[in-house]
Amino acid sequence: MKIEKNYNAKDTEKKIFSLWKKTGYFNPDNLPKNHKENFCIIMPPANANDPMHIGHAVGATLQDIMIRYNRMNGKKTLWLPGSDHAGFETQVVYEKKLEKQGRSRFQMTREQFYKEVWDYTQKNRKTVKKQLESMGISADWSRDTFTLDPHVIKTTYQTFKKMADEGLIYRGSRLVNFCTKHKTAFSDLEIEKLEKTDPLYYMKYGPITLATVRPETQFGDTAIAVHPEDKRYKKYIGKKLKFNTILGEKELMIIADKFVEPEFGTGAVKITPAHDFNDFEMWERHKKEMPEPIKTIDEDGKMTNVAGPYKGMKIDEARAKIVQEMLNKGFIDKIDSNYTHSVSVCYKCKKTIEPLIKSQWFIKTKPIAKPAIDALKNGEVEIIPKSYSKVYFHWLKNIRDWNISRQNWWGIAIPAWQCLDCGHWTITTGSTPKKCEKCDSKNIQRDPDVFDTWFSSGQWPFAVFKKKDFKTFYPTSVMETGYDILFFWVIRMMMLSLYVTKKPPFKKIYLHGLVRDKDRQKMSKSKGNVIDPMEITEKYGTDALRLALIIGNMPGKDVVISEEKIKGYRNFVNKIWNVFRFILINTEDYKPGKIILTKEDKQILKNFEKKSLSITKKIDNFKFSQAAEEIYHYTWHEFADKIIEKSKPVLEDKKTRKSRQYVLIEVMKGITILLHPFAPFVTEKIYQNLPIKKKSSLMIESWPK
């Protein structure tokens, strides 16, 4: 074989990957019979709305390391890939595309839109699959699953029905976070808080003055609240107060609630249950004393007809006009223009979230949160790094009910039909009911909403499996994902999996960090600092990229990647290549057979054994960065710099030549094994060309014990 001076990653990788594919070992069913104990990782399904980015590459590499390591340890190893329809996310991406073409989903039928997005996601899935393969990942694509595959949807429906039957899901007209641009409600997780400075208006409601940033919601006021002990207002509590407003005379009940802070503003608050979360809760506490909430703002972010002359105006416009009118009429006492507070905004478009009362499906989360707390507490599940356990507990202990209705088109349609005669909701596991299950009326209508994507992806660890695999591989071994979706996804998987299967979906949760550039900036297209993994593999090779992504990457911490770093590991890969080349050139006459090892050679092997034990221990403890670093250091600065340098005269001597040849080959082989999970391509290539007894692939070579 002719070996080039410099390692050619591009050519090698193609050939090696097709060799792997030919072995079929990505599929656990094809592994040799001695692979018994199961090991399974479910790949977090990549959003099917965009090609792969560097973040995917980090996760994929970490998972591939665990997969390859466990496969080499004789486990029946499954890495199950998938892709996510990513409901709202994808809808937003696709709507942007439509916008560029001068189109809009509102000019299309729902079916048309769905079909177009479907085709778009299927195309993306293929691209991402190809890209992941070029990262050298050893996932079993024969089990590739889409979050909209029939068996996944079926499971989602079964869970929804089960939860509804067991009283864990309710239909409620409650205040929800609503984005007037995207025209959908969100859960508490999908909103962001932004610090804003807004004028704080001191409005005169007859004898009481109160402070508000939203004077335009005054038409929806249904009470005024004060602290029960506030001397200034005690005399009004429980009484109705009549006063003038810009729309004429109005009457409000003065209620007492400890929520009101006497020190803030004037110590009196206007209560607008239809447009403020606190006020809504206040109404829930004081239902007897207060009328029904009054809707002042609609789904388009415009004033409703209770706003009289302001009806149809956008909020900002109405506010300005209302303030002007109040000033004219002397209803404003003063304006504090330096008031800063945090405002909820849509995490996508950053527009202010309007709290609106909407009829939606909610999950009672407290009962399903408890088992998730217990599972971590009693050690059934472990989070790496441990520090995230605290965050996990804190979030679950303060969890609120989860709104799972989304007013989107792209997603899993909710299997609920409302009777137009009696109002009853009939829930099925997917099939369309013929009539209302309560009053037998045929006059029923399907809920137009879809599920929050996280409701179905929260079921992914069990929904993804077909029956036989579920039995074999559930619960899975490790969930490896970014810390940024701990609440969105990981905790939901814990809750829903425990609820449905009674078992935690995985034993370990490994959280990796975000990828940042050399100035510690988040990578984003708009900043122009993204590193495209595909460009990098093309230029420096996949192994170099993988090493750069892993070394210096600690669980739960962000990882800094730069082209220089990748270049450094490209050099390392080339170094190994040349170590191999040296050995090959110097073992052309080598014939296996009886060998008497020199004392020195025995020592080299012994030292290497120690090294490999230490590296194994690090991998077992999920210290991938340190493990890789240790192999790097041994290979370069011990094996190449010292052992090989000293071998030159040893190889010259007939008496010691064969012993040293044997040792060099053995250690080289050992290095390819230890390094294979991290840099699979170059190690396989070397393994295939070493003068040793070998298996069909390094993938199933046994890990040193």
Next chain:
RNA sequence: GAGUCCAUAGCUCAGGGGUAGAGCGUUCGGUUCACAUCCGAAAGGUCGAUGGUUCAAAUCCAUCUGGACUCACCA
């Protein structure tokens, strides 16, 4: 407002009760050698501050400072 994490060499980070570590970078010297995607050598840190525990603290504890992040119902 609450919580979590972090602070060690120019940079990115390991380590962790008992002579301060790696990679990259820098400086100097080296190509007939497997590799210039290389080799050899060197410089560079009172381990954020203060106090405490200890025979001994960069390491454990407390407080502080600075930074990152997360959660949160002050109109």
